[in-house]
Amino acid sequence: MACKVQKRISLRRKLHILRVLINSNHASRTSTAKSTLLQVYKLKFALETIKREYENLLATRRECTSRLNHVKENKDVKVEKISDGTFVVRITCEEKGSDKLVAILEAFEEMSMNVEQARVSCENGFSLEAIAVAEDKTIEVRDVTEALLKAIG
Template identity: 35%
Template sequence: MVVRSERRAAMRYKRHHLRTLTCSKSVKKKYVSMDALLCIYKLKLKLEAVKRELSDLIAIKRECLKELQLPKGGDKLVSILEVFEEMGLTVSHARVSCNVYLSMEAIVLAEEERALHVKSIAQAITKAIERQ
């Protein structure tokens, strides 16, 4: 008899502990365990989302987004694209507008498996513009 009552008390304590961890409002053990399983499933989904976001950040490390706004005139666009080619970068997406000033937004990828340094790219672009 004593063993059975101790076992029941231990199970009651475990259910209470599960109920507090999962923020469950139910008292029945079936629903407490269902809430715990639901909580575990949600945590797994959150973990997968974090892993996916981390892999996206690692993939972004190999590409760089650069935006420019320059006064019109000269062959600035050609010299900027030549700088990208000299650095071994591939332009995967570019948007250029030439209304009042030259506006360029480009996403560049490294051809080789190396990390891109935004400062070095910016310095090379400014040197190419100053040459004009």
């Protein structure tokens, strides 16, 4: 008989702890069990939602990192204005085997710029250093940079 009383006391203690954990005021065991089961399903759903959001964030991070690496590694265009209409252009690209020189010269031609001096290297990718003079003295550095990026992109 004492064993049954101890089991009943132990069960009541466990039910009381369970009610406190799930914030339930139900007196019966079945309603407490139902509340507990409902709470477990809610937590499981919340965990699945958090996992999905985490995976989406990781995918977004990977995509952004790959785009940044692609942009950073791929091309570097620096244009400096020496005087009115005269520019020093430095272009470096890590890609090999493409017709970048032709595209760059066509971009200069479209902007009505004459290349006075140029140095081209294809040793470690593509690099060009040139002095270009524009017929139109109002061309800005930003315009030249955008046109060259468009040409090599």
